[in-house]
Amino acid sequence: MTVIETNDLTKTFGDLTAVDSLNLAIEEGEIYGFLGPNGAGKSTTINMLLDLIRRSSGSATVLGYDPEENAKKIRQRIGVLPEGGELYDRLTGREHLTWMANSKGADDDIEAMLERVGLSAEDGKRPVGEYSKGMQQRLAFGMALIGDPDLLILDEPSSGLDPTGMQEMREIIKEEADGGRTVFFSSHILGEVEAVCDRVGIMNEGRLVAEGTLDDLRGDLDLGASISVEVSDPPRASALESLDGVRGVTVRDHTVDATLTGPEAKVRVVTDLDDRTTVEDIISEDTSLEQLFNTYTGNGEANTADSGQAVESAEEAETRQEVAQ
Numbered sequence: 071m072t073v074i075e076t077n078d079l080t081k082t083f084g085d086l087t088a089v090d091s092l093n094l095a096i097e098e099g100e101i102y103g104f105l106g107p108n109g110a111g112k113s114t115t116i117n118m119l120l121d122l123i124r125r126s127s128g129s130a131t132v133l134g135y136d137p138e139e140n141a142k143k144i145r146q147r148i149g150v151l152p153e154g155g156e157l158y159d160r161l162t163g164r165e166h167l168t169w170m171a172n173s174k175g176a177d178d179d180i181e182a183m184l185e186r187v188g189l190s191a192e193d194g195k196r197p198v199g200e201y202s203k204g205m206q207q208r209l210a211f212g213m214a215l216i217g218d219p220d221l222l223i224l225d226e227p228s229s230g231l232d233p234t235g236m237q238e239m240r241e242i243i244k245e246e247a248d249g250g251r252t253v254f255f256s257s258h259i260l261g262e263v264e265a266v267c268d269r270v271g272i273m274n275e276g277r278l279v280a281e282g283t284l285d286d287l288r289g290d291l292d293l294g295a296s297i298s299v300e301v302s303d304p305p306r307a308s309a310l311e312s313l314d315g316v317r318g319v320t321v322r323d324h325t326v327d328a329t330l331t332g333p334e335a336k337v338r339v340v341t342d343l344d345d346r347t348t349v350e351d352i353i354s355e356d357t358s359l360e361q362l363f364n365t366y367t368g369n370g371e372a373n374t375a376d377s378g379q380a381v382e383s384a385e386e387a388e389t390r391q392e393v394a395q
């Protein structure tokens with residue numbers, strides 16, 4: 071089942087097109103990371119899916135319902151962690167969770183939910199105005215999980231969390247998806263997205279400029295791969311450059327750095343070096359999500375240039391990579 075579907079979904083604010091003809095299809099059980107620099111249109115999209123703002127044109131369904139017609143039905147079956155949270159300073163953590171359970175007609179064990187999101191029973195009795203930012207975020211996440219939702223929509227879920235908090239949140243997100251729930255979350259924290267997402271969509275200036283698994287995106291851009299090998303007695307660079315799949319080699323002290331057409335050439339480089347000398351260490355890195363993100367969004371800088379700008383070509387991306395190396 072397609073849990074979130076949008077067709078040419080568009081939102082304009084005056085002259086500004088915040089979301090431009092967006093087409094998404096997110097399937098049941100997927101963890102989908104919605105990425106993009108500041109101002110890319112992520113929150114505006116989420117707000118349209120939740121009927122917090124009205125679209126200008128196009129269509130959308132969430133769990134099969136049009137948000138503009140059936141927002142209540144959708145809200146009963148989804149959990150939302152809104153950007154910035156919606157907490158009341160004078161109410162306790164437990165009161166927030168109870169309020170959410172009541173409003174959804176759910177019978178969750180409130181103490182168990184506090185524990186699940188890393189808040190103690192004592193924390194649960196304190197007013198939220200006394201919580202740290204991270205504790206507030208944990209509570210907001212707990213509120214999203216109330217009522218066993220079919221879909222979680224999380225806007226910047228790790229905002230304010232420390233590394234342990236982020237790790238715990240990732241584990242819960244994975245547990246939810248393993249249980250068949252769909253998770254749609256926006257983030258600019260690339261490591262987090264890389265760690266949990268099945269698929270990512272990258273927004274820039276209101277447009278979806280790339281979408282797929284990380285492997286798909288790496289393949290589409292032909293960013294290749296690279297490897298660094300530490301050896302006892304390095305050969306000359308030219309000795310390796312004739313190997314199949316090797317684009318370039320530099321040798322510095324005991325380190326040989328090779329840029330490759332793809333990961334399959336790594337073994338050839340290591341085997342060749344192993345025949346010539348003693349291999350002491352291998353540092354192998356695939357293209358990181360950060361590199362992909364920068365390539366698709368122009369270094370992650372929100373800019374106001376022509377919003378019709380599409381994805382740069384693989385050749386341009388490659389040139390950029392080479393220049394950066």
Ligand SMILES: Nc1ncnc2c1ncn2[C@@H]1O[C@H](COP(=O)(O)OP(=O)(O)OP(=O)(O)O)[C@@H](O)[C@H]1O
Pocket residue numbers: 083086087088106107108109110111112113114115258
């Ligand atoms: N109510 C509004 N009125 C006018 N412009 C708006 C409004 N809401 C959003 N925008 C504009 O729409 C564009 C997209 O904003 P949006 O908040 O969706 O971006 P975002 O990707 O969520 O960014 P961030 O990562 O900073 O939260 C921005 O240029 C923003 O200024």
